[in-house]
Amino acid sequence: MVEAEHRAQLEKLSSNVDMVVSYCNSLIEINARLTKENENLNNELNIKKERLIEIEKRYNDLKLAQAFSSPSLEGNREAKQKINKIIREIENCITLLKK
Numbered sequence: 001m002v003e004a005e006h007r008a009q010l011e012k013l014s015s016n017v018d019m020v021v022s023y024c025n026s027l028i029e030i031n032a033r034l035t036k037e038n039e040n041l042n043n044e045l046n047i048k049k050e051r052l053i054e055i056e057k058r059y060n061d062l063k064l065a066q067a068f069s070s071p072s073l074e075g076n077r078e079a080k081q082k083i084n085k086i087i088r089e090i091e092n093c094i095t096l097l098k099k
Contacts (some may be wrong), residue, residue: 065080 064079064082067076067082
């Protein structure tokens with residue numbers, strides 16, 4: 001009788017181990033899929049960030065062009081501010097180059 005109980009416990013243990021191994025393998029597959037999906041989403045995000053930077057640059061260039069072509073005082077003021085900002089950036093670059 002004791003031997004039969006030990007066999008039953010061994011079979012139950014073996015069954016439980018098989019279940020755990022199967023569950024572990026499915027988790028490994030899910031992790032691999034999610035890791036790949038995360039990589040794809042990060043790549044897509046980086047592409048979108050680059051596109052956003054490009055669009056913002058084009059938008060700022062367009063605003064500057066409109067400021068130059070605008071007859072209003074506010075347009076002229078904005079154009080002067082942009083030019084002053086560009087000049088400051090150039091002066092900072094020159095200062096850095098001299099170091």
